[in-house]
Amino acid sequence: MRVLGIETSCDETGVAIYGDDGLLAHTLYSQVALHAEYGGVVPELASRDHVRKLAPLVHQTLAEAGLQASDLDGVAYTAGPGLAGALLVGAGFGRALAWSLGVPALGVHHMEGHLLAPMLESEPPAFPFVALLVSGGHTQLVEVSGVGRYQLLGASVDDAAGEAFDKTAKLLELGYPGGPALAALAEQGDPERFRFPRPMTDRPGLDFSFSGLKTFALTTLQKESAGLAGDELKRLKADIARAFEDAVVDTLAIKCRRAVEDTGVGTLVLAGGVSANKRLRARIDGLMAEHGGVARYPRPAFCTDNGAMIAYAGWQRLRAGQHETLAFDIRPRWAMETLAAV
Numbered sequence: 001m002r003v004l005g006i007e008t009s010c011d012e013t014g015v016a017i018y019g020d021d022g023l024l025a026h027t028l029y030s031q032v033a034l035h036a037e038y039g040g041v042v043p044e045l046a047s048r049d050h051v052r053k054l055a056p057l058v059h060q061t062l063a064e065a066g067l068q069a070s071d072l073d074g075v076a077y078t079a080g081p082g083l084a085g086a087l088l089v090g091a092g093f094g095r096a097l098a099w100s101l102g103v104p105a106l107g108v109h110h111m112e113g114h115l116l117a118p119m120l121e122s123e124p125p126a127f128p129f130v131a132l133l134v135s136g137g138h139t140q141l142v143e144v145s146g147v148g149r150y151q152l153l154g155a156s157v158d159d160a161a162g163e164a165f166d167k168t169a170k171l172l173e174l175g176y177p178g179g180p181a182l183a184a185l186a187e188q189g190d191p192e193r194f195r196f197p198r199p200m201t202d203r204p205g206l207d208f209s210f211s212g213l214k215t216f217a218l219t220t221l222q223k224e225s226a227g228l229a230g231d232e233l234k235r236l237k238a239d240i241a242r243a244f245e246d247a248v249v250d251t252l253a254i255k256c257r258r259a260v261e262d263t264g265v266g267t268l269v270l271a272g273g274v275s276a277n278k279r280l281r282a283r284i285d286g287l288m289a290e291h292g293g294v295a296r297y298p299r300p301a302f303c304t305d306n307g308a309m310i311a312y313a314g315w316q317r318l319r320a321g322q323h324e325t326l327a328f329d330i331r332p333r334w335a336m337e338t339l340a341a342v
């Protein structure tokens with residue numbers, strides 16, 4: 001079975017084809033340049049750009065796979081969570097294409113896509129595993145016993161980890177998208193100069209809170225930056241970036257250790273945009289090595305939003321016979337625990 005996957009939930013247009021022998025082709029168009037001047041994603045601009053880019057990307061992906069549209073056996077598109085207008089572009093296109101080809105269509109949960117993305121790698125994780133999902137909109141620890149068998153262990157009570165990276169980057173004037181820029185600046189920072197709190201690690205449980213860290217970064221910047229300019233100001237920002245990154249990585253690692261100990265599971269999967277962060281990966285690798293377990297994550301290009309993860313999740317479900325009826329639905333808010341098991 002060959003499945004076309006379409007991702008349009010936010011600011012990347014992603015298309016891929018996944019078949020029984022693996023990933024056949026994938027293409028991505030990032031809208032970063034479009035939103036950069038506004039300092040964040042402008043939903044209406046995102047929708048219009050998906051409209052412009054989706055059909056050409058589908059043609060390109062089919063060409064790269066050496067296939068015709070008539071070779072497709074199903075179409076999967078992100079149905080949520082995400083920006084409503086942006087989701088409707090992928091959903092409308094995907095449904096129409098599937099209908100015209102006479103093949104089934106399926107709306108995929110974006111976070112399930114992220115969660116299953118490590119399955120696209122040469123050493124996929126085996127079930128059961130614990131997944132730390134860290135994206136711009138979500139921070140979740142999930143116990144995974146199979147496709148669609150998800151138990152939420154903990155989540156952020158306020159900002160997601162990626163959102164905290166983006167907001168802190170914004171106040172350090174690093175532009176959009178902030179996460180990678182903040183991580184790059186942190187490399188030049190002094191890890192000893194500031195120590196930021198590790199929120200909610202002093203109490204039991206697996207929930208997170210990241211909104212206080214950005215406030216901590218702001219007050220540190222305000223207190224320390226008086227009279228600074230040029231290189232000195234840049235050094236201060238680098239030191240703050242490093243302290244912030246260390247605090248987020250440490251907090252995530254503390255909760256991951258707890259989740260692995262509580263569940264007794266030996267594999268930890270890291271996925272979502274923040275899983276591209278090198279320090280987080282190194283920390284989780286070390287943690288799992290200490291536990292005699294393994295850490296698995298997607299290649300960097302599949303940590304952030306992409307079509308391949310949607311094609312893969314869709315392939316899993318479509319080949320199990322799941323598909324939509326002719327009525328169609330998108331879900332800007334959608335709890336992953338409500339998904340049917342495969």
Ligand code: KG4
Binds near residue numbers: 274278
């Ligand atoms: O999964 P994703 O592409 O989109 C959502 O589903 O939200 O995640 C995007 C998030 C953004 O907040 C971005 O700043 C963050 O992932 N991100 C990073 C890094 N690369 C992307 N955060 C920290 N370090 C990185 N290297």
Ligand code: ZN
Binds near residue numbers: 110
């Ligand atoms: Zn995402």
